[in-house]
Amino acid sequence: MTAAPKSRIAEILNHYEGDLLKDWMKQQLTGKAVPTDLMKESELRDQCAEFLRLLREASRGSVTDMVGSEWTELKNLLSDITGSRARQGFTPAETATFVFSFKQPLFDRLRQAYGKDADGLSMDLWNATTLLDNLGLLTTEYHQKGREDVIVRQQRDLMELSTPVVNIWDGVLALPLIGTLDSERTQVVMQNLLQRIVDTGSAIAIIDITGVPIVDTLVAQHLLKTVAAARLMGADCIISGIRPQIAQTIVHLGVDLKDVVTKATLSDALSIAFQRTGYTVRKGGRSESVSSNGTEDGVQTKVASRAGGTQHL
Amino acid sequence: MPLSVTESLALRSSEDVVRMRQWVRARAVGIGFSLVDQTKIVTAASELGRNILEHGGGEGHVYLDLPTHNSKIGIQLTFEDKGPGIADIEQALKDGFTTGGGLGLGLGGARRLVNQFEIASRPGEGTRITITRWKGP
Numbered sequence: 001m002t003a004a005p006k007s008r009i010a011e012i013l014n015h016y017e018g019d020l021l022k023d024w025m026k027q028q029l030t031g032k033a034v035p036t037d038l039m040k041e042s043e044l045r046d047q048c049a050e051f052l053r054l055l056r057e058a059s060r061g062s063v064t065d066m067v068g069s070e071w072t073e074l075k076n077l078l079s080d081i082t083g084s085r086a087r088q089g090f091t092p093a094e095t096a097t098f099v100f101s102f103k104q105p106l107f108d109r110l111r112q113a114y115g116k117d118a119d120g121l122s123m124d125l126w127n128a129t130t131l132l133d134n135l136g137l138l139t140t141e142y143h144q145k146g147r148e149d150v151i152v153r154q155q156r157d158l159m160e161l162s163t164p165v166v167n168i169w170d171g172v173l174a175l176p177l178i179g180t181l182d183s184e185r186t187q188v189v190m191q192n193l194l195q196r197i198v199d200t201g202s203a204i205a206i207i208d209i210t211g212v213p214i215v216d217t218l219v220a221q222h223l224l225k226t227v228a229a230a231r232l233m234g235a236d237c238i239i240s241g242i243r244p245q246i247a248q249t250i251v252h253l254g255v256d257l258k259d260v261v262t263k264a265t266l267s268d269a270l271s272i273a274f275q276r277t278g279y280t281v282r283k284g285g286r287s288e289s290v291s292s293n294g295t296e297d298g299v300q301t302k303v304a305s306r307a308g309g310t311q312h313l
Numbered sequence: 314m315p316l317s318v319t320e321s322l323a324l325r326s327s328e329d330v331v332r333m334r335q336w337v338r339a340r341a342v343g344i345g346f347s348l349v350d351q352t353k354i355v356t357a358a359s360e361l362g363r364n365i366l367e368h369g370g371g372e373g374h375v376y377l378d379l380p381t382h383n384s385k386i387g388i389q390l391t392f393e394d395k396g397p398g399i400a401d402i403e404q405a406l407k408d409g410f411t412t413g414g415g416l417g418l419g420l421g422g423a424r425r426l427v428n429q430f431e432i433a434s435r436p437g438e439g440t441r442i443t444i445t446r447w448k449g450p
């Protein structure tokens with residue numbers, strides 16, 4: 001049994017590193033493989049040089065499989081390059097071309113090195129093709145991964161955006177919840193609300209669940225925890241927007257909301273909030289309600305004694 | 314009438330549970346469930362689906378049928394997992410009983426939200442729960 005002839009790729013990479021870099025750069029710049037409007041030539045040169053260096057290191061072992069730890073650094077480099085190119089606006093195909101465009105320079109050197117040894121040449125052309133194809137495909141994979149990361153990040157941003165805590169009145173916060181409340185999202189919501197309670201020193205927070213499709217025991221537990229935490233920070237919560245079908249399921253589930261103030265609508269909740277913070281609201285009239293201290297049109301007048309604040313509901 | 318074909322969905326993540334809820338809701342709307350009935354069956358499904366993730370070994374399946382009985386149509390859901398099973402079903406159904414820091418209301422609550430509730434479980438083998446809610450008058 002004869003041993004398989006040894007690949008000369010590592011040797012060639014070693015020997016012609018400088019020439020390969022030059023050829024490869026030329027290949028990319030003339031072949032329009034790199035949209036030069038997206039990146040500088042010097043940056044490209046650095047990436048290519050580093051790629052060659054790590055490829056040379058890695059191919060000292062086997063060039064046909066890329067499983068060994070000697071390939072890790074090269075893979076990391078590709079992942080970094082792919083990431084930065086994705087941000088720069090390269091398409092996956094353009095990024096993969098970065099790797100594929102190295103075929104021509106490498107093939108040329110192999111042909112030179114093997115001369116008339118056709119068997120040797122075809123073996124190593126095959127090896128080189130396999131190797132660069134695999135590396136090129138890796139960039140596509142990294143590209144995909146990069147996109148997914150972006151999507152996850154956007155979802156997280158959206159999650160915060162979609163749960164704005166609004167300061168609707170002096171001392172009154174409102175949190176209109178919309179959509180499905182999974183654990184992760186509720187976590188964000190809860191933290192935002194508690195932070196705003198601290199920042200604003202609000203005494204009342206209205207959590208409106210009109211836009212929440214169902215309240216199961218998990219959502220109920222999150223709501224109860226939020227109410228309890230807010231209470232520890234000195235704020236009372238009112239849960240509003242409990243639709244009839246939700247009220248029924250909450251009762252069937254056996255969730256105990258009797259320690260929580262609940263209201264059918266946001267406006268019901270708001271009027272309780274006004275009472276508690278000592279405001280009275282009345283319709284703007286032309287008569288005696290116009291106050292002397294310049295309150296706008298008498299729409300709201302602060303009751304001096306704040307007697308309502310002690311009322312227990 | 315709708316074909317009586319069993320549909321199924323794999324449950325592995327909380328996203329799957331959300332998907333399942335939308336699926337059950339769509340079927341309930343499709344056969345003319347009232348808003349209250351829709352909400353009840355979807356909420357019960359949410360409880361049992363989450364239980365599979367939290368207590369039933371983290372994955373399982375849910376099967377959906379649209380059975381008819383005495384010319385009434387309903388939704389039947391079967392939740393199956395190959396998790397640790399429930400040793401004492403009576404206890405698990407008790408309000409407030411939890412082994413996982415929940416409210417302990419999911420199982421009992423789901424039973425109260427539907428018309429029929431069957432549970433079969435064996436320690437070490439898994440759990441199967443079938444719930445049915447008939448369309449109201």
Ligand SMILES: Nc1ncnc2c1ncn2[C@@H]1O[C@H](COP(=O)(O)OP(=O)(O)OP(=O)(O)O)[C@@H](O)[C@H]1O
Pocket residue numbers: 217218360364365367368369370394396397398399405406410411412413414415416417418419420421440
């Ligand atoms: N599929 C299952 N496999 C194994 N054990 C289960 C399963 N479903 C429920 N259990 C057990 O039954 C207990 C009660 O379940 P139940 O859904 O009522 O409460 P919980 O999930 O703990 O809290 P929650 O009120 O949030 O639902 C669980 O704590 C768990 O020990």
Ligand SMILES: [Mg+2]
Pocket residue numbers: 217360363364415418419420
């Ligand atoms: Mg549960």
